[in-house]
Amino acid sequence: MLLHCMPSAPSISRYVAGVEYAIRDIIQYAREQERKGNKVIYLNIGDPVLYGFNTPKHIKDALIKAVLEDKNYYAESEGVRELREAIAEKESAKGMHVMPEDVVVTNGVSEALDMIISSIAEPGDEVLVPGPCYPPYLSYARVRGVKPVEYATLEHEGWRIDMDDLKSKINSKSRAIFVINPNNPTGSILDEHTLKALVDTAAEHNLYLVCDEIYDRIVFDNFTSIGRYARDAPVVILNGFSKVYLMTGWRLGYICFNSNARLLDGLRTSVGKLARLRLSANTPVQMAAVEALRGPQDHIRDMVSMLGARRDYVMKRLDAIHGINIYAKPKGAFYIFPRIDGSLGYRSDAEFVLDLLKSKNLLVVHGSGFGSMGSMHFRLVYLPSLDVLEEAMNRFEEFVHSRYR
Ligand SMILES: Cc1ncc(COP(=O)(O)O)c(C=O)c1O
Known part of the structure; x- marks a missing residue:
């Protein structure tokens, strides 16, 4: 009988092998939750158009x-x-x-x-x-x-x-x-x-x-x-x-x-x-x-004023949660980057983010995806409407509180 040797695959550049893009790489875990019939709230991607800020008509x-x-x-x-x-x-x-x-x-x-x-x-x-x-x-x-x-x-x-x-x-x-x-x-x-x-x-x-x-x-x-x-x-x-x-x-x-x-x-x-x-x-x-x-620039003022209200709401809710620390109010863009307190018992920010997703169907991005200095943080996008943010913050609060029970 002839032995068929499997040829090894043509090589891949080692430079590309190390490429990661945390913001999108974690979506696969959210999709898994959805396959199980859960409705995930996505607070991971910084795309305002996905959250109803439409391209102006002109x-x-x-x-x-x-x-x-x-x-x-x-x-x-x-x-x-x-x-x-x-x-x-x-x-x-x-x-x-x-x-x-x-x-x-x-x-x-x-x-x-x-x-x-x-x-x-x-x-x-x-x-x-x-x-x-x-x-x-x-x-x-x-x-x-x-x-x-x-x-x-x-x-x-x-x-x-x-x-x-x-x-x-x-x-x-x-x-x-x-x-x-x-x-x-x-x-x-x-x-x-x-x-x-x-x-x-x-x-x-x-x-x-x-x-x-x-x-x-x-x-x-x-x-x-x-x-x-x-x-x-x-x-x-x-x-x-x-x-x-x-x-x-x-x-x-x-x-x-x-x-x-x-x-x-x-x-x-x-x-x-x-x-x-x-x-x-x-x-x-x-x-x-x-x-x-x-052309007209009016949409910018409207967007910034809506985002300002969303930022303030998320800040207020997160500030009230023991175990989550925010030392600086965001002054621009639409992200917040809170610190995960050691008292919550997580060894890594990735573990925290996956646990949050699996128990509450809420997706944020682990801070270490933004480089080593982001570790023990997570990034949350506050682009969604206030009612979606309210539901997200309720889930988040329940999740963190459950860690102290
Ligand atoms: C700081 C920063 N630079 C660049 C980009 C990507 O920009 P573009 O859509 O123009 O490729 C982003 C997207 O989130 C960003 O946050």
């Missing part, structure tokens, strides 16, 4: 118009001129000198991030990222063999960046400081003193300073862009249309280079090559994005 109409007018071709790789002009105006108004030539339109901030990391770092290099941090910052670095190094943020001081810790982690392998402002998952906003210190530190150590401002208009407090302090430092701003303009599924974002920074010339060339390599961002959506920036 933006939808602009997309339909572009499609019907046959603007369905590949756009210029750097983006449609009119959109780059509108973006340059928006970002210049926030403080950084940005010309249309300083803008590259991407398929979401996600693609922008990939282009930036691919351009600035090689295997073995390091990038500094906030701890805790939106997970793709960790994963896109790892996919390129680049080490993400988390710098501390101080929970008891409103998740302020610990500049001493950040500086102590800069070495000859460091290539960039990444900042998320307002932050996901903590909802913190950087103060002006920190923004200035970040620019000074990046300039002193010859590092790129890349700031993700995708939540720049979803704020309950004063917000200042890093651009206000950019001077001629190598500052790059990432932004997009997913959150403020409720266009998550349409996938559109952009990169803005500081027009005054001569040190960004190499990075611009590299990003330009990558933009050409992937041909272009979605053309009709770019037309709709022009309307988003130039």
Whole structure:
């Protein structure tokens, strides 16, 4: 008899093997609960459109118009001129000198991030990222063999960046400081003193300073862009249309280079090559994005006021629960990142989150999915309506109380 040897599978890159995306990876456990007939409340994904914040009509109409007018071709790789002009105006108004030539339109901030990391770092290099941090910052670095190094943020001081810790982690392998402002998952906003210190530190150590401002208009407090302090430092701003303009599924974002920074010339060339390599961002959506920036902005005020009420409600309920600690009120975005007290008896945040899901059919994200500095926390999205949040908070409260019985 012939022995058939099973051929081994063709290899998989070890860089990709380590990729995780906690926010979506945990959904499989919720689906299991649903297969058993349970109704799960999802408080895991930061997509306002999924929770009834619909894309404004004038933006939808602009997309339909572009499609019907046959603007369905590949756009210029750097983006449609009119959109780059509108973006340059928006970002210049926030403080950084940005010309249309300083803008590259991407398929979401996600693609922008990939282009930036691919351009600035090689295997073995390091990038500094906030701890805790939106997970793709960790994963896109790892996919390129680049080490993400988390710098501390101080929970008891409103998740302020610990500049001493950040500086102590800069070495000859460091290539960039990444900042998320307002932050996901903590909802913190950087103060002006920190923004200035970040620019000074990046300039002193010859590092790129890349700031993700995708939540720049979803704020309950004063917000200042890093651009206000950019001077001629190598500052790059990432932004997009997913959150403020409720266009998550349409996938559109952009990169803005500081027009005054001569040190960004190499990075611009590299990003330009990558933009050409992937041909272009979605053309009709770019037309709709022009309307988003130039058309009525009323929905933003309405959304922020509804989110403010939801944040306050969730804060009030969580604050009253013994065993759950919130030291800082979120000032922007739509997340809250509470600490799980040791008295609850959990060895890890993942164990807490899975137990919550299995006993109460409530899905939040474990904090360690946002990097090691997020451990013993969880992230909760307060996008749903107040009645859904009330049901979620009732379930949550019962769950935590049951741990003390
Ligand atoms: C900080 C941050 N950056 C980027 C993204 C993804 O943006 P996009 O939809 O433009 O890819 C998110 C989505 O949650 C985010 O929270």
